[in-house]
Every structure is written in structure tokens, then in C-alpha cells.
Amino acid sequence: MAGDRSDVVVVGAGPTGLVAACELARRGVVIRVIDKLPAPAGESRAIVVHARSLEMLDRMGIAGEIIDAGVKSLAMQLYAAGRRLALVELDQVDSAFPFSVTIPQTETERILAGRLHSLGVTIERGVELTTLTQDGDAAHLTLRHASGAQESADATWVIGADGSHSTVRAQVGTKLAGSFQGERFILGDVEAEHSLDPDSMYTYFSPDAGPLLAFPMRGTRMRLIAQVRHTGGPLDLNPSQDELQRIVDARADGITIIQSHWLTEFEIHHAQVPAYRFGRVFLAGDAAHVHSPAGGQGMNTGMQDAFNLGWKLAMAVYGTCGQRLLDSYHAERHPVAAKVIEFTTRLTQVGTLRHELAVKLRNELVHAASGLAPIRHAIADQTEEVALSYRGSPVVAGHRHGRVAAGDHAPHVADTDLQGQMSAAWSPEFGGHVIVTVGTAEPAVLPTSVREAGDARQVLVTHAGGSPTDGYHLSVADPGHLVASRYGLRDGGRVIIRPDGYVGYIGDLAASVVPYFTRLHG
Numbered sequence: 001m002a003g004d005r006s007d008v009v010v011v012g013a014g015p016t017g018l019v020a021a022c023e024l025a026r027r028g029v030v031i032r033v034i035d036k037l038p039a040p041a042g043e044s045r046a047i048v049v050h051a052r053s054l055e056m057l058d059r060m061g062i063a064g065e066i067i068d069a070g071v072k073s074l075a076m077q078l079y080a081a082g083r084r085l086a087l088v089e090l091d092q093v094d095s096a097f098p099f100s101v102t103i104p105q106t107e108t109e110r111i112l113a114g115r116l117h118s119l120g121v122t123i124e125r126g127v128e129l130t131t132l133t134q135d136g137d138a139a140h141l142t143l144r145h146a147s148g149a150q151e152s153a154d155a156t157w158v159i160g161a162d163g164s165h166s167t168v169r170a171q172v173g174t175k176l177a178g179s180f181q182g183e184r185f186i187l188g189d190v191e192a193e194h195s196l197d198p199d200s201m202y203t204y205f206s207p208d209a210g211p212l213l214a215f216p217m218r219g220t221r222m223r224l225i226a227q228v229r230h231t232g233g234p235l236d237l238n239p240s241q242d243e244l245q246r247i248v249d250a251r252a253d254g255i256t257i258i259q260s261h262w263l264t265e266f267e268i269h270h271a272q273v274p275a276y277r278f279g280r281v282f283l284a285g286d287a288a289h290v291h292s293p294a295g296g297q298g299m300n301t302g303m304q305d306a307f308n309l310g311w312k313l314a315m316a317v318y319g320t321c322g323q324r325l326l327d328s329y330h331a332e333r334h335p336v337a338a339k340v341i342e343f344t345t346r347l348t349q350v351g352t353l354r355h356e357l358a359v360k361l362r363n364e365l366v367h368a369a370s371g372l373a374p375i376r377h378a379i380a381d382q383t384e385e386v387a388l389s390y391r392g393s394p395v396v397a398g399h400r401h402g403r404v405a406a407g408d409h410a411p412h413v414a415d416t417d418l419q420g421q422m423s424a425a426w427s428p429e430f431g432g433h434v435i436v437t438v439g440t441a442e443p444a445v446l447p448t449s450v451r452e453a454g455d456a457r458q459v460l461v462t463h464a465g466g467s468p469t470d471g472y473h474l475s476v477a478d479p480g481h482l483v484a485s486r487y488g489l490r491d492g493g494r495v496i497i498r499p500d501g502y503v504g505y506i507g508d509l510a511a512s513v514v515p516y517f518t519r520l521h522g
């Protein structure tokens with residue numbers, strides 16, 4: 001590939017870059033994936049994969065591998081001073097995967113890289129981006145190879161997924177903006193004796209410091225993350241097992257570390273770039289936003305950035321969308337990371353209260369609120385990222401129906417047969433839109449703007465904006481109103497589910513789907 005012009009160069013083969021690369025490669029886009037490291041990082045940083053990411057990985061064809069390599073977490077528990085304040089079960093999460101999976105980031109990356117390899121793409125390791133410019137014709141990159149050789153390469157588009165110290169970010173002339181009062185954490189990947197439920201994630205509030213997070217993993221393996229006081233001194237990159245044990249003993253009961261694999265201190269800021277798109281260049285993952293590991297949202301948010309961008313950029317490469325769709329990447333994803341930063345900042349503030357009265361009040365409030373089922377469900381849906389919505393996005397269309405509006409995460413239908421029919425259309429081999437016609441009384445028919453192409457269910461939608469968009473039409477006979485009630489379509493209707501699993505359009509049977517597709521070309 002070296003020397004040729006690529007459709008897309010993905011800079012960085014962390015979880016964000018790997019998802020972006022898989023999404024482009026499975027749609028046949030010509031890509032290069034480069035990473036300056038000669039081999040994948042050996043440190044397992046993020047360890048939680050949430051429900052929404054499992055749905056994404058399912059569409060990519062690798063959710064099963066991730067689940068098999070990890071441990072299912074079915075609940076979150078919150079403790080303070082030995083008392084359980086809250087138990088939030090995840091089984092009601094609105095997803096085909098109502099749980100989280102705890103799995104080392106190294107494993108997640110290994111499985112993603114395997115998928116990319118199966119799509120015929122080799123990650124170019126030991127290749128570092130050093131400069132990046134762009135003009136009306138292309139993006140121009142200078143790459144330094146491990147041998148010391150310099151290479152000039154061109155690409156139509158570039159994805160900067162090169163982490164928190166992003167070179168791409170610097171080269172487009174932007175910066176992270178936010179709070180640089182770093183939060184300090186001690187992290188331990190350990191073997192531990194404990195009596196915790198292996199299928200739960202734990203948070204312990206402490207009276208005089210930040211929270212301790214404990215994630216039981218396979219066997220006796222456990223991830224511990226404890227916020228520690230910021231002394232202003234340098235990071236201790238080799239804290240001792242005794243030190244971590246002292247912190248654990250002060251905040252939780254009955255966890256004895258018997259061996260440690262990785263102990264370190266790290267510091268996190270809360271910050272985000274002001275824009276995610278700079279002409280031909282897109283920023284994603286840690287290159288675009290950094291925040292506290294509380295809630296385990298960092299890696300998940302980065303992978304979802306890439307998933308949002310992948311299908312859009314593929315349409316741009318094939319010339320089947322306009323600038324509006326590409327700009328919608330910023331419009332949809334920038335507010336998501338802003339909310340994660342707000343959420344994790346608040347979580348830290350709540351978790352680090354010191355005043356005795358405030359601590360008591362917090363504990364009582366958390367205990368009382370978590371006794372209410374709707375609040376527990378809302379917390380679970382938010383943590384698992386299925387409550388996230390792109391309502392108001394410039395590329396979604398249609399009115400609100402019941403609780404569902406265009407831009408929402410496609411609700412899960414509990415009926416296995418009906419959900420199975422819908423999910424079949426989202427197979428890893430098919431990366432387009434799915435038009436679902438839900439008929440409650442009569443068999444549903446194709447909208448007139450849609451014509452069949454090839455396979456009986458594959459369709460082309462003709463519209464004013466340009467070349468037709470390909471999609472998949474699924475006619476769901478729903479006399480029991482199972483799908484209709486889930487989507488708030490009392491008398492049946494039509495839903496367009498985007499390639500990333502969000503509702504692009506929702507409307508009555510009589511309404512036209514054309515305006516939605518025209519928007520993509522706007």
C-alpha cells in the first residue's frame with residue numbers, strides 16, 4: 001500500500017482506530033492503519049465493555065468472542081463504610097446484551113485486530129505520523145518508519161485515533177480544552193482472595209479520599225482502581241502492593257491481594273477538543289476527549305466515536321452522501337463526550353465529599369434513590385450507554401412516537417423471533433440502512449420510493465439528493481403489536497435503522513422515507 005493514495009489513513013491502532021478500520025474495511029474502503037508502537041501495548045488499561053458496545057461488536061461479528069474471553073458483569077454495587085447503598089442490576093437494560101463484560105483492553109484489541117486481519121488489512125506497526133497538511137486535493141502525511149526511513153503519503157481522509165497525546169490533533173492546530181487539575185489514581189491488576197460476587201462491579205466511597213473501584217475478573221484476578229490525593233509530586237509509576245492493600249483495607253472489606261501483575265499511578269484530566277472535524281481530518285477517542293475512568297466510559301466512548309464515523313466516511317468515499325452527513329459526526333458525538341465529562345466530574349465530586357454531614361446526606365440520598373426501580377433502570381441504561389440519543393441531529397428525521405424519537409438507540413424487542421428477524425438484517429456482511437415496515441393488520445408494502453434490487457430484500461432508495469442509497473427492507477408482520485408498541489407505532493409504521501443501530505427515521509406507513517435519505521445528501 002505504501003506510496004499509493006489511500007481513501008482513508010487511520011492513525012493509531014488502539015481500540016478507537018481498530019473499530020474505525022474494521023468499519024471501513026468491511027465496506028470495502030481502501031485504508032492504511034499505522035501505529036508508532038512496534039507491537040501492541042501490553043498494559044490492560046480499560047477493562048469494561050458496556051452493553052451498547054457489545055451491540056456494536058455484534059454488528060461487527062465479534063461480540064461472541066469478547067463475551068467468551070471475558071466475564072459477564074450483571075450488576076453494580078455501591079458501598080460506603082461497610083454498608084451497601086445501592087445494588088443496580090443490569091438485566092433490565094434495553095439491549096440484546098443486558099450486561100457488561102470485564103475483559104482486559106489487551107484482549108479487546110487482540111480480538112479487534114483479528115477481525116481486521118480477517119478483512120485483509122495488516123496494521124503497519126513502527127510507523128509514526130510526524131506531519132500532516134491538507135488542501136483541496138488530499139491530506140498529505142509524512143510517516144517515519146522504525147528503520148528511520150521517511151515516507152510521504154496521501155489520503156482523501158484521515159482519522160486521528162492516536163490517543164491523548166495526539167499528533168494529528170496538534171497538526172490540525174487544535175488543543176484539548178478543559179480542566180487540567182489532574183485526578184490521580186492508583187491502579188492494580190492483581191490476584192486477590194475475596195468473597196465478592198464475581199459477576200458484579202463494585203464502587204466503595206471512602207470518608208477521606210476518592211472512591212475505590214473493584215472489578216472481579218476470571219478466577220482470582222481483579223482490577224482495582226483507587227483515587228488518591230494529588231500531592232503535586234511526580235507520579236509513582238511503581239507503587240507497592242502493600243500501599244495498594246492499605247488503601248483497599250481503608251475503603252473496603254475482605255479483599256486480600258495475593259499477587260500483583262501491574263501496579264501504577266496515573267493521572268487523568270477532563271478535557272475535549274472544540275471540534276471533531278477539520279476538513280479531511282476527523283479526531284476520535286482519546287485524541288478528542290479525556291476523562292476520569294469512573295463509570296468506565298473512556299474506551300467505550302472512543303469505540304462508539306469510530307462506529308459513528310465509519311459508515312458515514314464509507315458513504316463519503318463511495319460518493320453517496322454529502323458534507324452534512326460528515327459534519328453530523330461532530331454534531332452527534334461531541335455532545336456525548338461533553339456529557340461523559342460532566343457525568344464523571346460529578347461522580348468524582350460526589351465520591352470525594354469530605355464534610356461529615358454532606359457524606360451522610362449523600363449516602364442517604366443514594367440509598368433512597370436506588371430503592372426506586374425507575375431510578376435504578378435509568379442509572380443502568382445510562383452506564384451501559386443505551387440511553388444515549390442523537391435526537392436533534394441534522395441527519396435524523398421524523399416525529400416522536402411514544403417514547404421513541406428519531407436519533408434514539410433502536411429499542412430492543414423482547415420477542416426472540418421478531419428481534420431475530422430484525423437483527424439478521426444487521427449481519428456483519430451488510431453495513432447499510434435497514435428499513436423496517438411494521439404491519440399490525442395488513443401485510444406491509446414497500447414505500448413507492450424504494451425499489452427492489454437483486455436480493456428480494458435489498459433495496460435502493462431513490463431521492464432528490466443524488467445517487468440512490470442502498471438499504472435492506474424488512475417487512476415485519478406484527479399482529480401482536482410487539483414491535484409496534486416498543487417503537488410507539490400504534491397502527492404500524494416505518495422505521496429506518498441506521499448502520500450504527502440508531503433510529504434515523506420513524507413515521508407512519510403513509511409518510512415518505514425519501515426526506516431522510518435526502519438529508520444524508522444535503
Ligand SMILES: Cc1cc2nc3c(=O)[nH]c(=O)nc-3n(C[C@H](O)[C@H](O)[C@H](O)COP(=O)(O)OP(=O)(O)OC[C@H]3O[C@@H](n4cnc5c(N)ncnc54)[C@H](O)[C@@H]3O)c2cc1C
Pocket residue numbers: 011012013014015016017034035036037045046047048105127128129130161162163164165166167168187266284285286287293296297298299300302
Ligand atoms: C492507566 C490507565 C488506565 C485506564 N483505565 C481505564 C478504565 O478502567 N476504563 C476506561 O474506559 N478507560 C480507561 N483508560 C482509558 C482508555 O485506556 C482509553 O480511553 C483508550 O485506550 C482510548 O483508546 P484510543 O484508541 O482512543 O487511544 P489509545 O488506546 O491511546 O491508542 C492510540 C494509539 O495511537 C498510537 N499513536 C500515537 N501517536 C501516534 C503517531 N503519531 N503515529 C502513529 N501512531 C500513533 C499509539 O501507539 C496507540 O497505539 C485508562 C487509561 C490509562 C492510561
